[in-house]
Amino acid sequence: MSAMWGVEIRRRTVRQTEYVCPRCGVDRIGSEFEPQRWFVIAKLPLIPLATMPNEIMCGDCGHRSDLGVLDIPTTAQLTNYLEIAVRCSIAFVVRSGRANAFDFNIDSSVVAHALAVMAADGHAYDEAQLRDDVANLDDDDARSSLGRLTRELTPHGKQRFLHRMASLAMSDGPMNVRERRALAEIGVALGMPAPHINGILAVAALDLESA
Ligand SMILES: [Zn+2]
Numbered sequence: 001m002s003a004m005w006g007v008e009i010r011r012r013t014v015r016q017t018e019y020v021c022p023r024c025g026v027d028r029i030g031s032e033f034e035p036q037r038w039f040v041i042a043k044l045p046l047i048p049l050a051t052m053p054n055e056i057m058c059g060d061c062g063h064r065s066d067l068g069v070l071d072i073p074t075t076a077q078l079t080n081y082l083e084i085a086v087r088c089s090i091a092f093v094v095r096s097g098r099a100n101a102f103d104f105n106i107d108s109s110v111v112a113h114a115l116a117v118m119a120a121d122g123h124a125y126d127e128a129q130l131r132d133d134v135a136n137l138d139d140d141d142a143r144s145s146l147g148r149l150t151r152e153l154t155p156h157g158k159q160r161f162l163h164r165m166a167s168l169a170m171s172d173g174p175m176n177v178r179e180r181r182a183l184a185e186i187g188v189a190l191g192m193p194a195p196h197i198n199g200i201l202a203v204a205a206l207d208l209e210s211a
Pocket of ligand 1: 022025060062
């Protein structure tokens with residue numbers, strides 16, 4: 001008789017989602033489950049017991065993980081994060097180069113350089129979008145979009161990112177104090193150490209002088 005009584009875990013599917021499976025090491029479709037313990041009699045769930053933390057199971061290898069793995073961006077998410085961070089940073093740098101907040105003029109060399117940065121990454125982008133971004137995004141958007149990349153970009157990737165923004169800032173002449181401050185903030189938001197940031201900005205300034 002007692003053998004018919006017991007506790008069993010049943011898993012209800014909550015949704016399917018793309019994520020990076022830690023075992024496969026690449027983007028996979030996984031099923032998110034809500035595991036629930038049931039008191040069962042003769043295989044029939046009778047009384048629900050504790051609900052356990054949700055978990056996700058890889059559709060390819062069957063590996064189960066806790067939902068912490070969803071914090072790791074998929075390739076598609078990372079591409080979006082990068083594009084947003086580049087756009088926000090371009091707007092940040094362009095805004096910092098203006099004499100005041102009511103100066104709506106953007107130097108044509110700055111426009112051309114900004115569009116070239118976006119095109120080099122394969123993003124369609126035009127002057128109207130740039131003007132929209134400069135008007136509508138704020139400095140905090142740049143900081144938070146960059147913050148998402150601190151763990152994802154390699155030190156070399158961060159260095160390249162900052163160097164590109166520095167050459168954008170200097171496309172209409174030497175960097176001014178506000179541009180330098182904005183660039184330093186971009187480096188800090190990416191999690192770069194201060195000496196490294198200063199070194200990159202110094203090299204970028206030298207490159208411009210010798211160009
Ligand atoms: Zn897997």
